[in-house]
Amino acid sequence: MATTAEILEELLNVEVELQDVQDQIKILLDRQGKLYERQSELNALFEDSEASGCPWDDGTAVTENWLETFEWDSQADDVRFNIFGIPEYRANQREIINAILSARDVLVIMAAGGGKSLCYQLPAILRDGVALVVSPLLSLIQDQVMGLAALGVPAFMLTSTTSKEDEKFIYKALEKGEGELKILYVTPEKISKSKRFMSKLEKCHHAGRLSLIAIDEAHCCSQWGHDFRPDYKNLGILKTQFPSVPLVALTATATKKVQADLIEMLHIPKCIKFVSTVNRPNLYYMVREKSSVGKMVIDEIVEFIVSSYPNKESGIVYCFSRKECEQVAKELRERGISADYYHADMDINAREKVHQQWSNSKLQVIVGTVAFGMGINKPDVRFVIHHSLSKSMETYYQESGRAGRDGLPSECLLFFRPGDVPRQSSMVFYENSGLQNLYDIVRYCQTRRECRRSAFFRHFAEPLQDCNGMCDNCSFSAEVKEMDVSGHAKCLLAVVHDVQENDQRLTMLQLVDKMRVKNKGVGPEMKKDELEQLVIQLILDRVLKEEFQHTAYSTNAYVTIGPLAKQVLQGKKIVMLEVSSKQKGGVMKGSKRSLASSGLVYKLDELRKELSSAHGGMFPHSVFSTQQITLLSTERPKTMEQRQVSEMWHVSRVCTSHDGLWAMPLVEKIIGKLKAQKYGRKILEEIQNFELQHPLPSDLVDEGQDGGNRSKKRLKTKNAPVVIESSEDEA
Ligand SMILES: Nc1ncnc2c1ncn2[C@@H]1O[C@H](COP(=O)(O)OP(=O)(O)OP(=O)(O)O)[C@@H](O)[C@H]1O
Numbered sequence: 158m159a160t161t162a163e164i165l166e167e168l169l170n171v172e173v174e175l176q177d178v179q180d181q182i183k184i185l186l187d188r189q190g191k192l193y194e195r196q197s198e199l200n201a202l203f204e205d206s207e208a209s210g211c212p213w214d215d216g217t218a219v220t221e222n223w224l225e226t227f228e229w230d231s232q233a234d235d236v237r238f239n240i241f242g243i244p245e246y247r248a249n250q251r252e253i254i255n256a257i258l259s260a261r262d263v264l265v266i267m268a269a270g271g272g273k274s275l276c277y278q279l280p281a282i283l284r285d286g287v288a289l290v291v292s293p294l295l296s297l298i299q300d301q302v303m304g305l306a307a308l309g310v311p312a313f314m315l316t317s318t319t320s321k322e323d324e325k326f327i328y329k330a331l332e333k334g335e336g337e338l339k340i341l342y343v344t345p346e347k348i349s350k351s352k353r354f355m356s357k358l359e360k361c362h363h364a365g366r367l368s369l370i371a372i373d374e375a376h377c378c379s380q381w382g383h384d385f386r387p388d389y390k391n392l393g394i395l396k397t398q399f400p401s402v403p404l405v406a407l408t409a410t411a412t413k414k415v416q417a418d419l420i421e422m423l424h425i426p427k428c429i430k431f432v433s434t435v436n437r438p439n440l441y442y443m444v445r446e447k448s449s450v451g452k453m454v455i456d457e458i459v460e461f462i463v464s465s466y467p468n469k470e471s472g473i474v475y476c477f478s479r480k481e482c483e484q485v486a487k488e489l490r491e492r493g494i495s496a497d498y499y500h501a502d503m504d505i506n507a508r509e510k511v512h513q514q515w516s517n518s519k520l521q522v523i524v525g526t527v528a529f530g531m532g533i534n535k536p537d538v539r540f541v542i543h544h545s546l547s548k549s550m551e552t553y554y555q556e557s558g559r560a561g562r563d564g565l566p567s568e569c570l571l572f573f574r575p576g577d578v579p580r581q582s583s584m585v586f587y588e589n590s591g592l593q594n595l596y597d598i599v600r601y602c603q604t605r606r607e608c609r610r611s612a613f614f615r616h617f618a619e620p621l622q623d624c625n626g627m628c629d630n631c632s633f634s635a636e637v638k639e640m641d642v643s644g645h646a647k648c649l650l651a652v653v654h655d656v657q658e659n660d661q662r663l664t665m666l667q668l669v670d671k672m673r674v675k676n677k678g679v680g681p682e683m684k685k686d687e688l689e690q691l692v693i694q695l696i697l698d699r700v701l702k703e704e705f706q707h708t709a710y711s712t713n714a715y716v717t718i719g720p721l722a723k724q725v726l727q728g729k730k731i732v733m734l735e736v737s738s739k740q741k742g743g744v745m746k747g748s749k750r751s752l753a754s755s756g757l758v759y760k761l762d763e764l765r766k767e768l769s770s771a772h773g774g775m776f777p778h779s780v781f782s783t784q785q786i787t788l789l790s791t792e793r794p795k796t797m798e799q800r801q802v803s804e805m806w807h808v809s810r811v812c813t814s815h816d817g818l819w820a821m822p823l824v825e826k827i828i829g830k831l832k833a834q835k836y837g838r839k840i841l842e843e844i845q846n847f848e849l850q851h852p853l854p855s856d857l858v859d860e861g862q863d864g865g866n867r868s869k870k871r872l873k874t875k876n877a878p879v880v881i882e883s884s885e886d887e888a
């Protein structure tokens with residue numbers, strides 16, 4: 158018999174060896190992570206190399222200097238500032254505008270909310286004649302035309318809703334150059350189906366009055382894009398008919414393959430390509446575990462909306478099915494949130510009504526399916542919640558990207574539970590790379606360590622950028638444990654194997670149920686949701702795989718043995734599962750999110766709603782943007798002539814030093830000359846009333862030198878000072 162000393166010695170040896178094994182596991186896991194990364198990169202590169210085989214894609218990168226001095230510089234600055242009320246260009250805008258004004262064809266890839274409209278609207282105003290804009294949806298067109306009307310730009314649309322009178326005016330303007338028409342919006346059907354329209358356009362061109370052609374949401378041309386529209390396929394005719402007119406194609410996302418497709422279909426082989434980053438630095442991404450009890454998910458959603466957005470800021474909740482949409486909307490309403498649903502089964506008028514109410518901020522939340530898509534142009538959507546996961550990273554990027562198009566901090570929250578995966582997989586498995594795309598987003602959801610943003614960079618094959626703590630994994634290092642579950646994995650494989658031997662199959666839920674019985678004694682007991690997580694993990698690692706079978710009513714997803722099962726069974730592959738001991742409650746930090754916390758912001762928001770309804774249903778965001786409201790409430794100009802600015806102005810992203818700007822009255826600086834003339838007095842009145850009713854509280858410490866400097870006022874609290882009027886620079 159071994160002596161105590163011998164036992165202790167062996168115990169020590171075992172412990173040392175175990176430590177060694179743990180270290181090796183860690184190394185292997187790191188290696189596995191890196192291999193996944195490389196796998197995604199290689200997939201993206203593969204897509205690129207396929208695309209570059211296309212003869213049209215000559216890789217026309219930006220080689221010319223589009224930032225040099227151009228003869229139209231001062232005119233362009235004047236229009237940008239005095240008509241659009243935009244103090245500074247954002248990334249690539251000036252370059253794109255210069256390229257278009259130099260009569261070049263241009264392809265623009267710029268993230269949602271990046272400011273693509275300005276890129277063609279500004280040249281349209283500067284160039285002589287009429288600009289033609291093709292846009293896929295009526296609601297998008299209406300929004301744009303209304304916005305331009307608010308700026309005093311003569312813009313019209315030719316669609317099924319255009320009155321006879323307007324149509325006559327437009328045709329006359331095209332044919333004879335009569336009347337004021339600068340920008341004409343049409344749907345692609347007009348180009349492909351209306352000979353009359355095309356002949357008028359021809360005449361306009363012959364008279365040298367067709368100034369430019371813009372194709373918005375250009376990804377609709379490509380079958381590889383996410384929103385293919387058959388009528389977009391015929392837009393190649395525009396370049397053939399009007400070769401000398403500069404054509405600009407714009408989209409928020411396009412893989413290399415889609416870009417090549419667009420260049421070919423639109424016949425713009427020599428176009429200048431401007432590709433901006435996909436990063437949306439103002440969006441905070443987070444994933445939460447989704448309870449299997451429907452009511453609890455709703456409770457969490459309600460709690461999130463009510464506590465984070467007490468001022469009824471707008472949001473979207475995406476659901477998997479139409480039925481779910483209606484149910485969730487009903488439950489939100491029952492809990493006091495003004496919500497309604499939107500899906501493809503509704504008639505067009507009902508859909509449009511809901512959309513309008515939401516766009517006018519009369520409805521706080523739209524609960525939609527994927528059908529609530531492209532036409533959403535509301536810039537101040539503060540949160541996008543996914544009740545179920547999307548079918549791919551690309552779809553999630555699009556849907557979550559509807560938040561914060563005005564550049565202000567906004568939140569994207571996804572509720573994930575493994576049980577939702579088979580629901581999606583049985584829908585997408587027949588699509589090109591459908592399962593691979595789905596598994597990419599499942600990986601995004603499963604990780605408790607990796608930066609959420611980096612998954613987007615990888616997906617769009619872009620170099621990594623700093624997240625700045627704008628995702629739950631970066632801002633909350635939750636207590637994540639790694640559990641060796643190789644024993645459980647083997648047991649799962651044995652269960653699947655036995656069932657397969659009997660010519661039967663198991664769904665994920667059936668497998669987990671069976672496993673819970675067999676689970677005992679395999680190792681530390683795993684809860685049901687952990688077992689579900691493990692099954693998904695094994696599917697992602699190709700140890701298990703999904704197979705599908707059609708029945709008369711549905712397609713069922715089953716779990717079967719995958720190609721790497723042997724590795725686990727032979728002990729060559731260790732299976733580790735990330736489990737967090739605590740649910741992450743990660744949300745954006747207070748100062749970043751509570752935009753409308755100041756009473757004055759609320760008042761100015763009310764004013765813009767009032768002004769918008771007084772202008773025949775124009776959208777509130779066409780009157781002023783949320784960013785302009787925030788600036789007005791921090792600067793609080795007192796007269797139309799006041800020129801003094803506070804430090805907030807200097808630090809704000811939208812307003813940096815610009816010659817000439819400094820001499821301009823403050824109200825004009827914030828909302829542009831035109832709107833200052835139209836609405837300036839009302840704004841000043843609102844500010845004055847607010848200040849009378851809300852004299853500054855005594856516990857505000859003024860650290861600034863002048864009374865107008867509100868940016869430095871801080872509320873005294875027991876702990877750290879809290880900035881009460883937030884700016885995006887407080888990140
Ligand atoms: N340089 C700028 N400075 C400040 N705001 C800007 C600037 N350019 C555009 N904006 C504002 O940004 C918002 C989004 O612009 P726009 O609608 O053109 O985005 P987009 O790129 O077309 O997005 P999407 O792909 O979603 O259609 C608008 O409210 C617009 O007024």
Ligand SMILES: [Mg+2]
Pocket residue numbers: 273274373
């Ligand atoms: Mg747009």
